[in-house]
Amino acid sequence: MSPSRKRKLIFLVDVLLGFTLSKGIAASDAKLSAEKRLHKRLFNESYYSVDLLPRHNLSTTINVQFALELIKIVEVNAKEQSMTVYGWVRQKWENPSLRWNKSEFDGIDRIFVEPKRVWVPDILLYNNKDEQDHFGGGRTSYRSGITLFFNGTNVWFNPMIFNVLCRVKVTYFPFDNQTCKLKFGSWMHDATTFDITPIKNLTFPTKHYQENGEWEIYKVKMKRNIEHYQCCKEPFVDITVTIEMGRESMDYFINYIVPCCLISSMIFLGFILPPESGERIGLSITVLLAMTVFQQLTSEIMPSYDFPILGQYYFAIILEIGASVVVTTTILNFYHRTNRRMPRWMRTLVIEWMATIVFLRDTPEKRKIQRRKSSRRSRRRKQQSIINDVCKRSFKKKQEEMKDQHNQGFNVTFGDTIYCGPSNTESLGAEMENLGIQLNYGVNTYPFKSSNETLDDQLKKKEEARPYMDDNEALSEDELAIRHWEWTLVARILDRFFLVIAVICGIVTVAAIFLRAPKLWSDFKMLSIDNPEPLVDE
Numbered sequence: 001m002s003p004s005r006k007r008k009l010i011f012l013v014d015v016l017l018g019f020t021l022s023k024g025i026a027a028s029d030a031k032l033s034a035e036k037r038l039h040k041r042l043f044n045e046s047y048y049s050v051d052l053l054p055r056h057n058l059s060t061t062i063n064v065q066f067a068l069e070l071i072k073i074v075e076v077n078a079k080e081q082s083m084t085v086y087g088w089v090r091q092k093w094e095n096p097s098l099r100w101n102k103s104e105f106d107g108i109d110r111i112f113v114e115p116k117r118v119w120v121p122d123i124l125l126y127n128n129k130d131e132q133d134h135f136g137g138g139r140t141s142y143r144s145g146i147t148l149f150f151n152g153t154n155v156w157f158n159p160m161i162f163n164v165l166c167r168v169k170v171t172y173f174p175f176d177n178q179t180c181k182l183k184f185g186s187w188m189h190d191a192t193t194f195d196i197t198p199i200k201n202l203t204f205p206t207k208h209y210q211e212n213g214e215w216e217i218y219k220v221k222m223k224r225n226i227e228h229y230q231c232c233k234e235p236f237v238d239i240t241v242t243i244e245m246g247r248e249s250m251d252y253f254i255n256y257i258v259p260c261c262l263i264s265s266m267i268f269l270g271f272i273l274p275p276e277s278g279e280r281i282g283l284s285i286t287v288l289l290a291m292t293v294f295q296q297l298t299s300e301i302m303p304s305y306d307f308p309i310l311g312q313y314y315f316a317i318i319l320e321i322g323a324s325v326v327v328t329t330t331i332l333n334f335y336h337r338t339n340r341r342m343p344r345w346m347r348t349l350v351i352e353w354m355a356t357i358v359f360l361r362d363t364p365e366k367r368k369i370q371r372r373k374s375s376r377r378s379r380r381r382k383q384q385s386i387i388n389d390v391c392k393r394s395f396k397k398k399q400e401e402m403k404d405q406h407n408q409g410f411n412v413t414f415g416d417t418i419y420c421g422p423s424n425t426e427s428l429g430a431e432m433e434n435l436g437i438q439l440n441y442g443v444n445t446y447p448f449k450s451s452n453e454t455l456d457d458q459l460k461k462k463e464e465a466r467p468y469m470d471d472n473e474a475l476s477e478d479e480l481a482i483r484h485w486e487w488t489l490v491a492r493i494l495d496r497f498f499l500v501i502a503v504i505c506g507i508v509t510v511a512a513i514f515l516r517a518p519k520l521w522s523d524f525k526m527l528s529i530d531n532p533e534p535l536v537d538e
Contacts, residue, residue: 034106042098050119054095064121065092066239067199072210078303082129083166083180091156099152112145126183130163173308174252175517178245185238196237198222203532216526219244222535256298263291264317267324271499275335284325291318313513327498335491338484350490358496
């Protein structure tokens with residue numbers, strides 16, 4: 001191609017591009033000028049005012065459709081009695097003063113304006129708690145633009161974080177369910193001039209909803225209410241968004257309840273450790289201190305205005321641990337009472353009654369003592385036999401001396417002493433009569449105990465005299481062994497008895513406190529994206 005022809009072709013392309021661009025710019029300018037004309041017409045100060053209610057006459061009621069799409073529960077603060085949520089607010093109303101024929105303005109069917117240029121409903125959050133945003137609605141809170149349609153429909157969508165007052169009941173914490181309400185309504189217009197209706201055909205949860213790790217949503221509903229107030233004669237209309245939720249308890253169960261149960265169960269070891277180990281009191285006090293420190297660490301998560309079941313459980317466990325320390329100290333005191341005489345009522349109550357309950361009535365120590373008693377009886381029988389033999393030999397020797405004295409002309413006189421048993425005394429008198437010896441007044445005869453009195457009879461008498469003996473009285477080795485065995489047995493019986501009582505109290509405490517929570521007995525169904533529910537009941 002020749003250079004001249006190339007230059008002509010380039011020139012032709014430039015002309016076509018310039019013509020196209022100029023035409024597009026002209027069309028854009030024309031449309032822009034149409035939008036300017038539309039704004040100028042709609043917002044003519046002589047024609048429109050943002051302070052005028054959008055109605056044709058005074059008898060017309062303004063209707064605003066309202067909806068809150070919950071996106072996330074940010075926080076539920078039990079101590080401050082508040083809930084923070086993030087949601088999308090939707091408002092829709094008709095403004096007959098902002099209509100136009102789109103054919104007159106190059107087909108423009110919608111425009112976007114700032115909230116300050118048009119009338120907007122003063123729908124505020126009644127139970128707002130936000131210290132920075134004191135209104136919770138209206139122009140001061142909602143900053144996004146408003147969409148105006150050619151038929152007079154105004155649509156206002158706003159993302160918003162609400163900090164709302166909510167009565168958080170923590171009686172059953174951490175197995176608690178909460179119900180919080182967000183109440184939206186006009187602060188200035190009553191039901192005669194202003195009406196609010198919920199937007200229908202909305203469901204929850206949507207795909208935009210984000211779950212909270214601590215709270216599960218059971219129900220979200222919007223309801224229109226009419227309520228009278230003391231300030232005004234006419235009623236006011238509001239939309240109340242009710243959120244029913246339950247706390248996710250697994251985290252609290254693992255981090256706060258299970259450690260407490262493990263710490264409190266350590267007190268059972270105090271009743272299992274042998275008393276002679278010397279570590280029982282130290283273990284009990286250590287468990288008590290550990291539980292106290294654990295309660296202080298967890299007190300930050302619990303509100304100070306109520307007494308939740310978790311706090312009740314901590315309090316009950318501390319009381320039980322303190323009681324176990326007192327019981328352990330008392331048992332150790334009994335264990336070390338080796339030489340003291342046991343009261344009869346304690347022997348009856350513990351050794352005879354409690355021992356049967358805890359299956360400790362027959363013990364190896366008792367059998368050892370019984371064998372020791374048997375060997376002691378046989379040993380005393382041998383001693384009695386030896387004494388009788390000695391008495392007989394002493395009697396024969398004395399008899400020979402009396403014969404010699406008789407032959408020499410002497411009698412047994414005042415002050416002479418003869419040792420023998422009762423049977424020997426009788427035979428001594430008979431022998432002296434046969435020998436012609438006179439048993440004068442004043443001869444001392446000291447009888448030994450009769451061999452016919454068994455050792456069982458002697459022990460029985462000694463046992464009957466036991467309550468009247470002085471503790472400081474010298475005791476035999478067998479008597480000390482019996483007393484030591486009795487106190488040791490009492491300590492063992494009480495250890496096992498209070499171990500059973502402690503286990504039962506621990507189980508009953510957990511059941512009686514935590515099983516009162518309604519959440520454990522009710523079938524609450526968590527809402528999910530796969531199974532949404534309508535926000536407004538038909």
